[in-house]
Amino acid sequence: AKLLLLHGPNLNLLGTREPEVYGRATLDDIDASLRERAQAAGHAFESLQSNAEHVLVDRIQAARQDGTSFILINPAAFTHTSVAIRDALAAVALPFIEVHLSNPHRREPFRHTSYFSDLAVGVVCGFGADSYRYALDAALARMAAPAG
Ligand code: DQA
Numbered sequence: 001a002k003l004l005l006l007h008g009p010n011l012n013l014l015g016t017r018e019p020e021v022y023g024r025a026t027l028d029d030i031d032a033s034l035r036e037r038a039q040a041a042g043h044a045f046e047s048l049q050s051n052a053e054h055v056l057v058d059r060i061q062a063a064r065q066d067g068t069s070f071i072l073i074n075p076a077a078f079t080h081t082s083v084a085i086r087d088a089l090a091a092v093a094l095p096f097i098e099v100h101l102s103n104p105h106r107r108e109p110f111r112h113t114s115y116f117s118d119l120a121v122g123v124v125c126g127f128g129a130d131s132y133r134y135a136l137d138a139a140l141a142r143m144a145a146p147a148g
Contacts, residue, residue, distance in 0.1 A: 079114045
């Protein structure tokens, strides 16, 4: 099956962006380690980062036709603002896990709300780059489980 990893705005700066909050791993590091793990489990893997809301909406819409069976998404700042990305995920009706490096609940009040959490299979946050790894493991367990 195919797994799609989506990253929202400013995550292209990982490694140098507020390292005390987001850690030193770069986006390429994270993508490479998830790709390796997903492929070792026998799945196809694709990742995309965009600073543009419509690019993420278009990619999610395309996932309906391209054989994607599971989405991991760190919507970044769009977590707290984007009805459009939420609606795209609802429209394609693919299972997804919401991922954050930081724990938004420990941070400013405007980060305490998410347009995604109530639609997500689950949410992993607060573990730095490991959040992605834990989310991938959860997705792989779901993808391996027999349907029904
Ligand atoms: C983030 C948390 C968001 O509040 C923030 O806007 C981000 C990154 C995280 O991974 O911790 O850009 O999604």
